Amino acid sequence: MAEPLYRLPSRSEIISLAADEGHDADIPTNQGSILPTTLRSHSQSHNHGHDPTKHSTGIFDKDIEKGGTRPESLSSQEDNEDVHVEGRGEENDANVVWWDGPDDPENPLNWGYKKKWGTVILVAAITFLTPLASSSFAPGVPKVMETFHSQDDMLEGFMLSVYVLGFAFGPLLIAPLSEMFGRLWLYHACNLLFIVCTIVAAVSSSMGMFIAFRFLMGCFGGAPLVLGGGTIADLISREQRGTAMVVWMMGPTMGPCVGPIIGGFLIAAKGWRWNFWLIAILGGAFMLMSMVLMRETYAPVILARKTQRLRKSTGNSKLVSKLDSGLSPRDLFLFSIVRPAKMLTQSTICFAISFYVAVTYSYLYILFTTFTAVFTGQYGWHGGIVGLSFLGIGVGCLIGQLVFTHFSNVTVAKHLARGDFRPEHRLYMMTIGGFFLPVGLFWYGWGVQTQVHYMVPIVGTGVMGFGLMMTFMPANTYLVDVFTVHAASAMAAATVLRSLCAAFIPLSSQKMYAAMGYGWGNSMLGFVAIFLIPIPFLFIKYGEGIRARSTVKL
Structure with a gap:
């Protein structure tokens, strides 16, 4: 109800x-x-x-x-x-257009159970596919290099991480467009363009062509990450929304980790191009399903269309939607582009937390770009079995997500009951995660270096995955609690910096390992992670004071 x-x-x-x-x-x-x-x-x-x-x-x-x-x-x-x-x-006010009573069938909150949850499941499937595409061909990177006759270590890493670079720029345009024109047509348009770019990547005849369309895949593939949470909020009441959000969040959390496992066996059987054909086929199936089953869910757009119909039928030009703020496209663009940039450059809190997340997130893509070479060279893995090297980090991320969800809710509920809750209480879980990340890096690096049993480094990557989720998720909730009204801009700022770091930092990973070895190379990353550990502790102690003295303006 x-x-x-x-x-x-x-x-x-x-x-x-x-x-x-x-x-x-x-x-x-x-x-x-x-x-x-x-x-x-x-x-x-x-x-x-x-x-x-x-x-x-x-x-x-x-x-x-x-x-x-x-x-x-x-x-x-x-x-x-x-x-x-x-x-x-x-x-x-007879000129204000609103729902026709609390049971208006046009209101997405009043849709039937099957229609609402069918939409949620479909959006979750699309959201799972696009992050999966970011890393699913990782086991085939050496074959791509062979196809295009390249031995450039930097290109070897960039062809994988350039997809995440698209995640940084595409959503900045998709978000304001959705506020102006609704979610549905953006789902359809971005799904179609994502499929087209995936097909072009599959038939690429040069490295430049392949990288360019991988970037565009990321730009359009970011649409469900931008729109999915809003679609769920449109459809599901607050009491049930948590369950739906957990289902939806499994895509961006698990997709990049599951992708290489699937891609490893497919690439071994059919070649690297078939990895993209599979993504295109699945994307096409989801697009057809969305065109048949999905309807517009964004209430301001639904009411704007209703207002236009009533203006035409009644001749009353004074009718206005109850959710029409009168914001111009220029203002929507400024909110989506200018605000995140200002927050990232002018806010100490936003920059420090975003930087921490960006560095740790880049470690994930360092692993994605090097796992194949590591387990092929150190353990002699070949074929589809290489994809299984990503299993540890996937399991670690899943455990981290579940642990954070449970204990974060317990911590927040306790402080709310006391009446002393502050946004900094969100960072308690981040202080724990900060220690798991360097431990996982040392564990994985020296396990590979000494060529102990392969399960040792895989468990180490699981510890890393756990640490990543325990830093990534508390940071996001903290930004929401601190910036409240402007939370989305803070999240956009963090996303841009995170995506840029994940795209460019891994480019030097192969040279780093060649010069320092896997043990000391990962140890260096671990030392950087240790250097970042004090950030949440500092904000727990001084964050409230920093906010009280803040002079950040938009």
Whole structure:
């Protein structure tokens, strides 16, 4: 049963929903938006045909690091006198277009059980496929190098990590487009372009052509990562949303680790090009299913279309959707492009946490780009069996995700019950994960160097995977809690830096191992990870003070 649709949403509910949808809370969700008074004035002027650029300067004046200082501020209007919950409308205003009662079938929250969960499962499948494609051909990298007659170690790593570079840039454009035109057509368009680029990569005749279309695969393949959380938030009530989000998050978590296992056997049997043909076939099947089964779920777009129909049928040009904020495409672009860049360069918290995650995430792709060479050269593995070398890190990531979900909820619930919760409490799990990462690196590196039984380094990669999840997931939740209204921009900043590091840092991994060996090479990475361990401890102790003194403006 959906929540009553006419109850006024709280500030915390709008922020939570906006974070799930992947945008800032001053962009409309299906419960409204939180707008600074300056932006509200701009919105009203825009609706009356005035020039929005004359009112836009005030939009970026609010301090963005102080919003999450106290948890009660998420729902307290007294703490945010310059903030207005927009999009409610007056229920007796005949010109405000809203749902036709709490059981309106057009509202995605009121769809049938099969329709809602069928959409969730389909979105989760698409979200699993695109991260899987990022690493599934890793066991075939030597064969690709042989096909294109290349011996460049840097290209050997870049052909794999360039896909993640696409993840950095594609979503920055996909996000604002989805706010303007809805999610459905972006699913279809990006699925189609992803399939086309995958097919072109499969038939590539040169290294340059292959790398270019791998990059484009990443750009378009990032769409479900941007849109999936919002689709789930559109469809599933708050009480059930956690389950759906866990199912959806399995894709980006497990896809890159499962991909090489599948790709290893397929490449051994059919060659590296067939890895891309399989991705294209699966992508085509999911696209056909989505075109038949999926419908638009984004409430502001559904109501905007309803408003247009009513304007046409009634002749009343004053009708306006209850969720229409009047934001121009220019403002949506600024929110998606300018805000993340400013937060990354001006916010100490955002940069430090993003940097920590970016470095540790790059370690994952160092492993992806070198596993095949390591286990082929050190242990004599060949054929499809090479893909099994990725099993340890996959299991470690899965365990890390489950452990974090359980203990993080317990920790937060305890502090909420005491009434002393701070965003920094999210980092307790990160302090633990920080120690597992260097331990895993030392374990894996020296296990390979001394050529002990292959299970020793594989277990070491499992320890690394556990440490990665225990740093990656607390960092994300911390950014959401700190930046509240602007959480999506903070997440976008972290995603860009993470993707850039994952694309470029692994390029030197082969030369590093050649010069230092696997033992000292991974030990150096471990020492860097040890150097980063104090970051969450420092923020636990000083984070609240840093936020209190913050002067970061948008």
